[in-house]
Amino acid sequence: MSAIANIKTIAKRELSGYFASPVAYVFIVIFLLMIGFFTFMAGGFFERGEASLISFFLWHPWLYLFLVPAVGMRLWSEERRSGTMELLLTMPITAWQAIVGKFVASWIFLALALFLTFPVVITVNYLGDADMGPIFCGYIGSLLLAGGYLAISCMTSAMTRNQVVSFIVSVVICLLMILAGWPPVTNMFVQWAAPWLVNIVAGFSVMPHFEGFHRGVLDSRDIIFFLSIIGFSLFGTSVIIRSHRAG
Amino acid sequence: MIKVENLSKAFGPKLAVNNVSFTVERGEVLGFLGPNGAGKSTSMRMITGFIPPSAGAISVGGFNMLEQPIEAKRLIGYLPENAPSYTDMTVSGFLGFTAEIRGLTGEAKTKAVNRVIEMCFLESVMHQSVETLSKGYRHRTCFAQSIIHDPDVLVLDEPTDGLDPNQKHEIRQLIKRMGEKKAIVFSTHILEEVDAVCSRAIIIDRGQIVANGTPAQLRQKSDYAGAVLLRTSGISAAEIKDKLSQLATVKRTAILKEEMHEVSARVYPQASCPNGELARSIAEVVGREKWKVAELHTEEGRLDEVFRSITLPDTTREAKP
Numbered sequence: 379m380s381a382i383a384n385i386k387t388i389a390k391r392e393l394s395g396y397f398a399s400p401v402a403y404v405f406i407v408i409f410l411l412m413i414g415f416f417t418f419m420a421g422g423f424f425e426r427g428e429a430s431l432i433s434f435f436l437w438h439p440w441l442y443l444f445l446v447p448a449v450g451m452r453l454w455s456e457e458r459r460s461g462t463m464e465l466l467l468t469m470p471i472t473a474w475q476a477i478v479g480k481f482v483a484s485w486i487f488l489a490l491a492l493f494l495t496f497p498v499v500i501t502v503n504y505l506g507d508a509d510m511g512p513i514f515c516g517y518i519g520s521l522l523l524a525g526g527y528l529a530i531s532c533m534t535s536a537m538t539r540n541q542v543v544s545f546i547v548s549v550v551i552c553l554l555m556i557l558a559g560w561p562p563v564t565n566m567f568v569q570w571a572a573p574w575l576v577n578i579v580a581g582f583s584v585m586p587h588f589e590g591f592h593r594g595v596l597d598s599r600d601i602i603f604f605l606s607i608i609g610f611s612l613f614g615t616s617v618i619i620r621s622h623r624a625g
Numbered sequence: 626m627i628k629v630e631n632l633s634k635a636f637g638p639k640l641a642v643n644n645v646s647f648t649v650e651r652g653e654v655l656g657f658l659g660p661n662g663a664g665k666s667t668s669m670r671m672i673t674g675f676i677p678p679s680a681g682a683i684s685v686g687g688f689n690m691l692e693q694p695i696e697a698k699r700l701i702g703y704l705p706e707n708a709p710s711y712t713d714m715t716v717s718g719f720l721g722f723t724a725e726i727r728g729l730t731g732e733a734k735t736k737a738v739n740r741v742i743e744m745c746f747l748e749s750v751m752h753q754s755v756e757t758l759s760k761g762y763r764h765r766t767c768f769a770q771s772i773i774h775d776p777d778v779l780v781l782d783e784p785t786d787g788l789d790p791n792q793k794h795e796i797r798q799l800i801k802r803m804g805e806k807k808a809i810v811f812s813t814h815i816l817e818e819v820d821a822v823c824s825r826a827i828i829i830d831r832g833q834i835v836a837n838g839t840p841a842q843l844r845q846k847s848d849y850a851g852a853v854l855l856r857t858s859g860i861s862a863a864e865i866k867d868k869l870s871q872l873a874t875v876k877r878t879a880i881l882k883e884e885m886h887e888v889s890a891r892v893y894p895q896a897s898c899p900n901g902e903l904a905r906s907i908a909e910v911v912g913r914e915k916w917k918v919a920e921l922h923t924e925e926g927r928l929d930e931v932f933r934s935i936t937l938p939d940t941t942r943e944a945k946p
């Protein structure tokens with residue numbers, strides 16, 4: 379009970395921190411502009427001639443690759459740099475509550491940005507008789523994907539007090555997670571690696587797990603995949619913070 | 626309230642805190658002194674549960690910091706070194722957050738925030754963003770945070786650092802007043818604060834406690850605690866030395882200054898000499914010999930001198946291996 383209250387207090391502070399600075403608004407505007415550009419221009423939304431959001435969701439793993447680490451990079455590195463971590467972790471809360479609270483706050487922020495793409499949904503409904511099932515699933519998948527990337531950024535931001543380093547490391551990790559299962563890359567590896575090995579590596583990739591969602595399939599394995607990335611990364615965060623405190 | 630037993634902390638091969646033990650009871654204000662890098666902040670970080678000790682036990686209000694950290698932390702108010710705070714928040718927003726995380730909500734929270742804003746003189750900046758505050762105000766904001774839940778135990782790392790003389794005075798008075806009902810540990814480099822505020826002081830050097838006692842007891846450790854300063858005119862230094870050396874109470878006489886007709890001397894007592902006896906015996910000599918005396922008093926010993934004599938020789942030795 380008090381755990382929930384503590385997480386809520388931390389998350390509330392973190393969220394208010396986002397909106398206290400113009401960074402949040404700038405982020406949302408950039409996110410919407412870029413997603414609009416990719417969906418309608420690069421993704422050939424109109425040329426497809428179908429009332430679906432495939433060309434919209436297709437771009438999410440790539441857009442999030444840079445935008446999510448930009449949101450997550452300050453989570454812990456800023457606490458370390460400014461020394462507020464000392465304040466936070468000497469309060470009567472557990473490190474877990476702080477980690478989850480901060481993570482949830484930035485996830486809510488990303489969810490808000492994602493929610494603001496609703497005009498795309500309105501457009502596709504206006505243009506034709508869209509199937510809302512896959513769209514709904516696509517949004518769920520996108521949110522889970524953002525959560526997975528965010529948890530990774532959360533972990534990298536705990537490693538360093540330098541936000542730029544934290545950003546770069548998490549972009550690299552997220553990129554590897556895309557590439558591991560991206561058909562052009564797997565096709566290349568298949569030529570000289572055993573197929574089972576390629577399959578295992580590809581199993582760690584976000585792409586196959588994400589694609590199911592926007593085709594309208596809610597597979598529990600895909601959901602568990604993203605939730606376990608989040609769980610694992612947040613656990614990693616707690617280990618890093620503990621080892622940093624131990625000196 | 627605070628009980629620290631055989632506390633040690635190693636950073637790699639370096640022992641930052643080495644086997645430190647002490648207790649602080651309710652109603653005590655313990656001053657934590659020591660040169661830079663002595664391990665004061667490291668000790669405080671362990672007491673408040675920020676970093677785990679390499680060895681030793683800490684208990685706060687009966688709760689073991691390692692086994693029941695939440696219960697122990699609930700009792701503590703902590704002002705970390707350099708007074709960190711969330712700079713993107715306003716002063717009242719920040720204090721509201723810390724109140725909430727201490728479990729205060731609604732009416733109780735508003736009351737607590739208003740109370741500390743008043744106590745720490747923050748009314749004029751309460752709606753200002755912490756980022757735009759001057760150093761002293763930031764420090765006071767973080768100090769306010771540490772007392773927001775009226776804790777039984779206060780751990781303050783250099784609470785008067787960066788404050789103007791008026792504020793230093795106010796904060797010292799505040800610490801002293803709160804010390805009547807709480808257990809307080811605070812570190813400082815300002816030795817007057819020890820006299821003004823502390824009921825007891827610990828001097829720590831390179832991780833180890835080198836002195837522990839009331840300010841008066843510490844002053845006793847001074848070389849010239851109990852020595853008598855004598856200033857005369859019209860007599861030669863040689864005669865003074867000669868006459869005083871015949872006294873049983875005198876260990877040795879050092880001439881400090883000799884110019885024109887005036888001689889200043891410091892007379893050190895024998896170890897066995899009871900307090901005040903030395904001055905009395907010297908006064909007898911003065912009366913008998915009809916010396917013209919301008920000054921004759923027993924010295925108390927000075928804290929800065931004690932501090933230097935305890936901590937300096939070792940550091941210079943370390944510098945020249």
Ligand SMILES: Nc1ncnc2c1ncn2[C@@H]1O[C@H](COP(=O)(O)OP(=O)(O)OP(=O)(O)O)[C@@H](O)[C@H]1O
Pocket residue numbers: 625636641659660661662663664665666667668706
């Ligand atoms: N995280 C750390 N990693 C490695 N060494 C550390 C760490 N924190 C402190 N130290 C070392 O421990 C020693 C004690 O530092 P500490 O900050 O406790 O000193 P202090 O008594 O507070 O000094 P000051 O008066 O300058 O504040 C120093 O030699 C410092 O370099």
Ligand SMILES: [Mg+2]
Pocket residue numbers: 665666667706782
């Ligand atoms: Mg210090």
